[in-house]
Amino acid sequence: MNVLVYNGPGASPDSVKHTLVSLRRLLEPFYAVSTVNAKILKTEPWAGKTSAVVFPGGADLPYTKECASVMPQIKKFVSKQGGSFIGFCAGGYFATDRVEFALRDPQLEVVGTRDLKFFPGVGRGPAFHGFKYNSEAGARAANLKIPNGEEFKTYYNGGCVFADAEKFDNVEVLARYSEPLDVPFSQNGEGLGAAVVLCHVGKGKALLTGPHPEYVPILLQKMHDRDYNSSVADVLMEHETSRLKFMKDMLTKLGLHCNNDFAERTAPSLTPLLVVSPNKTQLLGELEKNLAESDAVVENDVTILKGETDTFRIYRGFDRYGVASRELLDREPDEVVKTIILSSAEEPNAPPGLTPNFDTEKYFQHLNPSTSVGSLLMYGEIITSSSALLNNNKKLLSLFPATSTLHVGTIQVSGRGRGGNVWINPKGVSASTACVNLPLKSPTTGRPISIVFVQYLAMLAYCKAILGYASGFEDLPVKIKWPNDLYAMKPDYYRSKNTKLTGKGMEGSKVPLSELEPAYAKISGLLVNTNFINNQYSLLLGCGLNVSHDGPTTSLNSWVKILNQERESSHMPLLPEVEVEKLQALYMNNLDLLIKEFINYGVDRMLPEYYKLWLHTDQIVTLTDHQNIRAQLVGITKDYGLLIAKELASGSNTQFTGNVYHLQPDGNTFDIFKGLISKKVI
Incomplete structure (x- = not known):
């Protein structure tokens, strides 16, 4: 199921970032947390696949304008369909019956009714004086008191108090401000003002906050606002355990299922990128030559290359791993200088101790000697994004030999999708980006190359790699969803039909066209970035595939277990588990053949294979x-x-x-x- 975070006019970029980080930390792998805009909420059938819609901090007035046409859908989603709404700060104001913000302040005053009305009273603020738009001047560590008497501090900047919350039967107060407020919050002036409320709305619920319990102190410490008070983050760090516990408790009250290891889920430090090519050592030589002829500089035997968005420190030999790794330790992944280590002739493969989750030697054992794509491997245990790193740094990308490079990572901390969504790509999801170069015209036919078909070729290659992984894998129920997503049958659907797939091949995974939606779930998607470098097309084929990570859908190895249950009952040999190294190599082997055939002969030979494997006949x-x-x-x-x-x-x-x-x-x-x-x- 999805948890959709609004990211459009009104939403503060910082608030969106904090919201995504906290919700993913608490809710994955049970939910896919991603961003949406008003157009998607208006035009797409999201409600049936969504558990919660979230409006982060920012400004409430742009929300009312941009989302006016989708208010009825959001209200129906909550009250009629049993969905959940979460509003942090501005999102909390947005979901009240009436907003009273900075009354009688000619520069800040915002007063008026609101359409959602999940909280049937007034959202009044700022609860504390000092707020300024786009500034940290009014930020503070606000003290909250929860019903069991415990108190903790959380980030606050301009949020409301939910006035007279106690008088509404459908409202439960989850936290109160324990400090004196600068606005009235009750008719009798007694008690403590409501800071966080849970509203029961028809079949659904709305969780609304005035402060920002979703804000992550370690990210606040990196702010560059001139009005920023660093002591706020220092104080909040002392209450981080309580903040996370409160977040889990309130999300659980909302009806969401949180993971149990959220306390350990922090963005890990990056690891060095290791570049190896044991089967074609000349590729490393070409890379070295291109690097020497670039504008990179050498300092103390380290080559420093400044890309468009990142700087790279390039070492030679895996004996430098310790130095390269220490430079990344406890640093912000998107800001730190990246380190790359090129293999040496004495040690052509990465030592297994440096890559416990990916055996580079095993990968090259399964890569055909004639395969060009992926014959130079750049691997990292923990990376930002295999696709964005290369796409955002054309200077680095241009140094790699044409149609040779595969960038693989075990964990992505800044993975990116087609809609600009950002996520943490966990272990068990194979993340890779293949670098492919194509001529403008076919050398065989002389016809222009239509690069739009590369997305079809890539997903076809991945599908063929899976189905041809070993004998019996042709029974795995995987299909292509046009244009470039890979879907697998949902285990629940399979069990509900009480069917058997073993020995049926592609016929076993056929379902009635009317049941495609309930029968299949996405396990992989492809992002294609196109550039024009050195008078040819340069394409980056970024793909993430659920190999052994089931949340929030299913995985290849889950299906291996299911098919093995069938095979065991029939006294048949069991299927091996999918190994990422072998699968990536088979993907490259198939992609290389399909790309060469496409360049020389066009799409005529490819399309019949694609039709056999897609969902849409x-x-x-x-x-x-x-x-x-x-x-x-x-x-x-x-x-x-x-x-x-x-x-x-x-x-x-x-x-x-x-x-x-x-x-x-x-x-x-x-x-x-x-x-x-x-x-x-x-």
Whole structure:
């Protein structure tokens, strides 16, 4: 299930960051925490796949304007469908019946009713004087008291008090300000003002806060605001355990399932990036040559390269690992200078002790000697983002030999998706980015290369690698969802049908078209970044695949266990667990062959294989921008890779009108077939 964090007009970037970090720390792997905007909330069918919608801190007025059209959907999601709403600070104001902010202050005053009305009273603030927009001048460590009498401090900057919270039957106060407030909070002026409330709204609940219990002190310590008081973060650090416990308790009261190891879940330090190419040592020589001819400088036997967004310190030989690793220890992952170690002729593979989660020697044992893609491996145990690191530093990317590099990481702390979403990619999700170069024209046919098809080739290659991993793997129920996502059958669906898959191959994973949505869940997605370097296309194919991490969907190794239960009952040999090293090598082998075939012969040979593995054969879609006509998918165009849909006659699933449409996706979407842009061609 999803937890969706609003990130649009009104949302403070800092608040979004703190909200994502805290919620992911507490809720993953049980929920996928990602960002959305008002357009997605308005146009996508998100409610059925979502547990909570979150509005972070920022400014409440832009929320009311930007999200006016989606208010009815949010209210229905909570009150009718049993969903949850979370509002931090500005998000808390946003969900009240009425806002009274900085009354009689000509520069700050905001007064008016609000539409959501999850809290049926007034959100009045700032609870403490001193607030300034886009400033830390009014920030403080506010003392909160919870019902059991315990107290702790949390970050506060401009939030409200929920006035007269006690008089509403549907409101439970989870925390109160234990200090004198600068605004009235009750009719009789007695007691303590409500800082955090849980509102019961129809079938659902709304959790609203005035302060910021989601704020992470260690991130506050890195602020550069001239009004920032560093002592605030120092005080909050002393209460970090209490803050996390309170966050878990209030999310649990909301009905969300939190993980039990949240106290240990912090962004880990990065590790050095290790570059090896034991099968093609000439590639390392070429990289060294390119590095020597670049504008990099050498200081004390360390090459320093300044990329567009990152600086890299490049060492030679794995005996330098200790030095390179210490430079990264306890440093902010997105800000620290990155370290790279190039292997030596004496030690062509990374020592296993440096890479406990990825055996580089095993990877190259399964990589075909003729394979070009992935023949130079850059591996890191803990990395920022395999895709963003290379895409944001073209100077570094241009140094690697063409169509040679695969960047792999075991844990990503700044993984990125198609909609700009950022997440922590945990162990068990294989994160990789393959660097592929393509000519402008085919040397065989002379025709221009249509790079849009590379996303299809990559996902087809991954699918073939999985199904061909070992004998019996052809029974794994994995399919391609157009254009470049990989889906697996949901174990719950499989069990509900009481079916067997062993020995059925692709036929076993077929389900009725009407049941695609409940039957399949995403286990992998592809992000393609396209650049033009050295007079050729340079593409970065970033992919994250659930190999053994089930949250929040399923994984390949879970399906290996399920199929082994079938095989054991039939006295058949058991399937081996999927090893990341072998799978990545098989992916590269298949991708290399498909890329070469594509360059020389186009898409004619590739498309039939893609159709065999996709979910959409004969699928019927509704074209909302053409009077909701119904059309059947019949294939993909060979020029721009668009879906081809033939219009169905009214009331029929088999008769056609003769009209044909070409379809493309409308940006980032949860359900690709709910947001298609169609163009009539016949």
